[in-house]
Amino acid sequence: MGFVLAVEGYGSLGGVEAFFKAGSVAIIGASSTPGKIGYEVVRSLVEGGYKGFIYPINPRAEEVLGLKCYRSILEVPGSVDLAVFTLPPSLIPRVMDECGLKKVKGVIIISGGFKELGPEGERLEGEVVEKARRYGMRVIGPNCIGVFDGRTRLQTFFQSHDRMLRPPAGDIAFLTQSGTFGTVILEWAAEDGLGVSKFVSYGNRCDVDEAELIKYFEADPETKVIAIYMEGLGDGRRFLQASKEVCRKKPIIVLKAGRTEEGSQASKSHTGWMAGNKQVYEAAFKQGGVIAASNLEELFDMAKALTLQPAPKGDRVAMVSNGAGPMVMAVDSLKEKGLKLAELSGEVKEEMRKLFPPFYNVNNPIDLTGSASSKDYDIALRNLVKDLGVDIIIPFFVFQDTPLDEGIIEVMFKASQEGRKLSKPILCCAAGGPYTRRMSRRLEEMKIPVYPTPERVVAAAYALKKHASNLKQA
Amino acid sequence: MGFVLAVEGYGSLGGVEAFFKAGSVAIIGASSTPGKIGYEVVRSLVEGGYKGFIYPINPRAEEVLGLKCYRSILEVPGSVDLAVFTLPPSLIPRVMDECGLKKVKGVIIISGGFKELGPEGERLEGEVVEKARRYGMRVIGPNCIGVFDGRTRLQTFFQSHDRMLRPPAGDIAFLTQSGTFGTVILEWAAEDGLGVSKFVSYGNRCDVDEAELIKYFEADPETKVIAIYMEGLGDGRRFLQASKEVCRKKPIIVLKAGRTEEGSQASKSHTGWMAGNKQVYEAAFKQGGVIAASNLEELFDMAKALTLQPAPKGDRVAMVSNGAGPMVMAVDSLKEKGLKLAELSGEVKEEMRKLFPPFYNVNNPIDLTGSASSKDYDIALRNLVKDLGVDIIIPFFVFQDTPLDEGIIEVMFKASQEGRKLSKPILCCAAGGPYTRRMSRRLEEMKIPVYPTPERVVAAAYALKKHASNLKQA
Numbered sequence: 001m002g003f004v005l006a007v008e009g010y011g012s013l014g015g016v017e018a019f020f021k022a023g024s025v026a027i028i029g030a031s032s033t034p035g036k037i038g039y040e041v042v043r044s045l046v047e048g049g050y051k052g053f054i055y056p057i058n059p060r061a062e063e064v065l066g067l068k069c070y071r072s073i074l075e076v077p078g079s080v081d082l083a084v085f086t087l088p089p090s091l092i093p094r095v096m097d098e099c100g101l102k103k104v105k106g107v108i109i110i111s112g113g114f115k116e117l118g119p120e121g122e123r124l125e126g127e128v129v130e131k132a133r134r135y136g137m138r139v140i141g142p143n144c145i146g147v148f149d150g151r152t153r154l155q156t157f158f159q160s161h162d163r164m165l166r167p168p169a170g171d172i173a174f175l176t177q178s179g180t181f182g183t184v185i186l187e188w189a190a191e192d193g194l195g196v197s198k199f200v201s202y203g204n205r206c207d208v209d210e211a212e213l214i215k216y217f218e219a220d221p222e223t224k225v226i227a228i229y230m231e232g233l234g235d236g237r238r239f240l241q242a243s244k245e246v247c248r249k250k251p252i253i254v255l256k257a258g259r260t261e262e263g264s265q266a267s268k269s270h271t272g273w274m275a276g277n278k279q280v281y282e283a284a285f286k287q288g289g290v291i292a293a294s295n296l297e298e299l300f301d302m303a304k305a306l307t308l309q310p311a312p313k314g315d316r317v318a319m320v321s322n323g324a325g326p327m328v329m330a331v332d333s334l335k336e337k338g339l340k341l342a343e344l345s346g347e348v349k350e351e352m353r354k355l356f357p358p359f360y361n362v363n364n365p366i367d368l369t370g371s372a373s374s375k376d377y378d379i380a381l382r383n384l385v386k387d388l389g390v391d392i393i394i395p396f397f398v399f400q401d402t403p404l405d406e407g408i409i410e411v412m413f414k415a416s417q418e419g420r421k422l423s424k425p426i427l428c429c430a431a432g433g434p435y436t437r438r439m440s441r442r443l444e445e446m447k448i449p450v451y452p453t454p455e456r457v458v459a460a461a462y463a464l465k466k467h468a469s470n471l472k473q474a
Numbered sequence: 475m476g477f478v479l480a481v482e483g484y485g486s487l488g489g490v491e492a493f494f495k496a497g498s499v500a501i502i503g504a505s506s507t508p509g510k511i512g513y514e515v516v517r518s519l520v521e522g523g524y525k526g527f528i529y530p531i532n533p534r535a536e537e538v539l540g541l542k543c544y545r546s547i548l549e550v551p552g553s554v555d556l557a558v559f560t561l562p563p564s565l566i567p568r569v570m571d572e573c574g575l576k577k578v579k580g581v582i583i584i585s586g587g588f589k590e591l592g593p594e595g596e597r598l599e600g601e602v603v604e605k606a607r608r609y610g611m612r613v614i615g616p617n618c619i620g621v622f623d624g625r626t627r628l629q630t631f632f633q634s635h636d637r638m639l640r641p642p643a644g645d646i647a648f649l650t651q652s653g654t655f656g657t658v659i660l661e662w663a664a665e666d667g668l669g670v671s672k673f674v675s676y677g678n679r680c681d682v683d684e685a686e687l688i689k690y691f692e693a694d695p696e697t698k699v700i701a702i703y704m705e706g707l708g709d710g711r712r713f714l715q716a717s718k719e720v721c722r723k724k725p726i727i728v729l730k731a732g733r734t735e736e737g738s739q740a741s742k743s744h745t746g747w748m749a750g751n752k753q754v755y756e757a758a759f760k761q762g763g764v765i766a767a768s769n770l771e772e773l774f775d776m777a778k779a780l781t782l783q784p785a786p787k788g789d790r791v792a793m794v795s796n797g798a799g800p801m802v803m804a805v806d807s808l809k810e811k812g813l814k815l816a817e818l819s820g821e822v823k824e825e826m827r828k829l830f831p832p833f834y835n836v837n838n839p840i841d842l843t844g845s846a847s848s849k850d851y852d853i854a855l856r857n858l859v860k861d862l863g864v865d866i867i868i869p870f871f872v873f874q875d876t877p878l879d880e881g882i883i884e885v886m887f888k889a890s891q892e893g894r895k896l897s898k899p900i901l902c903c904a905a906g907g908p909y910t911r912r913m914s915r916r917l918e919e920m921k922i923p924v925y926p927t928p929e930r931v932v933a934a935a936y937a938l939k940k941h942a943s944n945l946k947q948a
Binding site: 034035036037040089112113116117145158159160162163164165176177178179180181183184187188190191229231257258259260261262263265266267269270295296297321323324325326327328329331332334335336341358359361363365367369370371396398399400401402403405431432433434435436452453454455 | 509510511514563586587590591619632633634636637638639650651652653654655657658661662664665703705731732733734735736737739740741743744769770771795797798799800801802803805806808809810815832833835837839841843844845870872873874875876877879905906907908909910926927928929
């Protein structure tokens with residue numbers, strides 16, 4: 001029975017699959033005290049909609065959240081696919097032995113107190129790895145928040161549902177060395193209605209690493225886009241080899257911390273890994289075809305574009321707005337990201353010139369001024385969609401401007417349908433308060449992403465273009 | 475009567491004061507059709523709480539929003555301090571004559587169709603300026619969204635209240651060449667409860683310019699911080715001279731668009747001004763003491779820090795978090811912005827070592843791990859406040875982590891009170907969904923700013939430090 005979830009289309013739970021599709025989970029170090037990490041992890045599973053077996057383990061508790069509590073994993077009646085540790089580090093080697101005897105497939109160590117603390121912790125971490133190898137178990141962590149699966153809702157978070165939103169099921173896989181960045185990305189995704197296939201916070205990365213995970217996601221039919229926050233790589237060569245292969249099929253976006261000597265040092269006391277030299281990584285990434293993000297917002301923004309919009313045929317960008325200021329800054333960013341400002345065809349400009357008032361600017365970037373209605377956007381967008389010299393379209397909106405009527409939603413729907421047929425992605429830019437957020441949300445429900453600043457929409461466009469070139473090299 | 479507002483503490487309405495403190499406003503080109511710019515501007519004034527006289531002017535309307543409409547400004551019975559034009563450009567020179575005869579003090583031209591369209595528009599704009607000089611009137615615009623005063627609530631927006639929030643009265647003055655960026659900044663301020671003293675969108679800038687406005691704000695008791703978005707400067711030397719004087723007293727933050735050749739070209743068709751060479755501006759800004767922002771978020775973030783927190787005594791930053799990932803990226807940013815990671819005193823580290831579990835890291839950046847409670851933050855913050863080697867404190871929060879109890883609000887209140895006494899600013903970093911936003915909002919109500927990413931909080935810290943050095947040179 002514990003295997004029911006696992007076998008649905010997955011079979012053997014080999015490799016890292018048990019971390020996402022386990023049919024049974026034991027929480028070793030479960031607690032009956034709300035607010036304790038060992039309580040909150042059980043609560044996440046229960047309240048999160050996970051349908052497999054949940055076994056709290058603690059020799060000093062009768063039950064946790066109404067679930068029978070076992071004194072040891074060896075006392076659990078059925079099989080256990082996955083064990084989650086919320087225990088003091090010193091107890092962990094002994095518990096690894098018990099998990100080995102129980103034939104557990106995967107272990108997630110939430111607890112910190114290992115390599116990030118220095119030589120003594122490093123020795124302890126080595127012992128954990130040695131035991132995992134002996135029993136043929138795989139390990140995620142230590143010093144992490146573990147995993148989340150969008151479909152099985154398996155999750156090992158100590159962040160309660162009232163404090164942290166969970167995203168729906170979808171096709172973005174997130175890997176993060178920092179649990180904190182993980183919580184942020186998951187909530188941003190949830191708020192924008194973006195779906196996640198799998199999420200892994202891997203902390204000190206003592207066993208399962210990025211290379212193995214991206215190879216797994218390459219074959220995973222649930223995953224379309226891979227986004228990673230990393231500090232230091234363990235085996236850089238292994239990651240580069242894997243990313244080189246995978247990114248010809250699925251985009252890999254990487255945010256790399258520790259660009260400076262000081263940052264690298266800080267990373268060492270965070271997850272026990274030096275972050276290494278920026279130049280080396282940049283060169284290696286370039287060669288490996290990964291898409292580099294420069295901050296967490298960009299990582300998220302790029303993933304959003306890649307999951308919602310098609311890869312473009314080229315790098316020529318056209319922009320249109322009812323307020324030109326942000327387009328001026330966008331032109332700067334395009335240039336800095338190596339994208340081109342499209343030269344519109346004479347025919348297209350002629351048609352706009354005929355239909356628009358004389359004070360609209362019909363050159364790219366097209367300025368419809370604050371007087372623009374949705375009809376004006378319709379004219380501009382129809383022309384940009386048909387212009388063969390345009391590969392990517394970025395409409396900017398000042399939704400605050402009262403002349404812009406809500407017919408714009410319908411106009412955008414049509415434009416985006418046409419754009420998809422022609423592999424011409426459409427990314428929007430709009431910022432402001434509640435009304436702008438409502439309008440943006442309506443666009444995003446139609447799978448048209450909206451970004452708050454020119455730099456961010458251009459970074460998203462860059463990711464699409466970079467992915468398109470990777471595909472061409474496949 | 476029309477003068478009542480004006481004289482309250484201001485007197486003569488000389489120079490640019492009429493734009494903010496006018497006791498009477500005429501909207502020339504007022505319309506009775508909702509959605510038209512000439513209607514929405516009247517509506518903004520009426521619904522925005524402006525207490526002065528409002529005179530809609532249109533030869534073909536009887537009334538607008540229940541206000542009597544006049545055929546010409548010359549028919550208005552009382553005096554008129556300020557005239558707002560929402561008219562086709564070709565009609566404007568004649569109307570300037572009427573305003574001159576009526577002894578209007580200031581004119582705001584919302585309409586576009588001038589210098590940004592090329593030689594013909596430039597000629598028309600020249601004519602407007604010539605008439606303004608002849609009659610001794612001052613002009614803001616053309617091609618802008620005009621002004622907003624936080625106290626008189628005078629505002630000339632065609633953005634309705636249901637689409638655009640207005641901020642409360644406060645001490646930040648915003649100047650922007652782009653109306654669009656203006657709408658965004660105003661809503662961001664409103665949502666964060668940040669107050670604005672004066673707002674000016676100046677578009678093509680045919681008369682009143684940044685130099686004059688910052689000199690006015692220097693003397694303005696309502697203004698403490700000046701934030702500017704600009705594309706091209708008219709008289710660069712004049713601005714640099716003015717900013718050099720003003721920034722020794724009040725901080726001036728500048729976001730400059732048109733960093734690239736292409737961006738500069740785009741700026742020309744936006745507001746008629748070439749943006750000019752990036753290097754020249756950067757050198758000049760450095761010399762002038764302005765604080766450079768690299769995007770709109772940074773402009774806003776810096777203004778927020780400068781209005782809410784004191785200037786620090788130095789550049790040594792200490793950080794503390796219950797999730798270390800963002801601190802790793804912050805260390806990178808500190809380094810890149812020329813700030814220092816503080817070296818904590820032995821005594822302070824000793825005290826924390828004594829009180830904390832062994833797996834907390836008591837070196838800067840201090841990692842309290844996901845187990846941290848508000849008591850742990852209290853210990854860390856008390857020590858950072860008293861450590862003489864620390865000038866700026868940045869607490870990071872993973873509010874999603876359930877062990878972190880809401881006692882943190884009280885802890886932060888105490889820390890920030892102590893920090894203010896010692897001129898030791900406190901800036902926070904936290905990101906996520908609804909719960910995190912609620913907690914952040916509670917901190918900001920206590921005038922402790924919260925930023926969503928490490929880069930953004932560090933940019934804000936940089937602004938405080940840069941302002942502190944400017945003050946020292948005063």
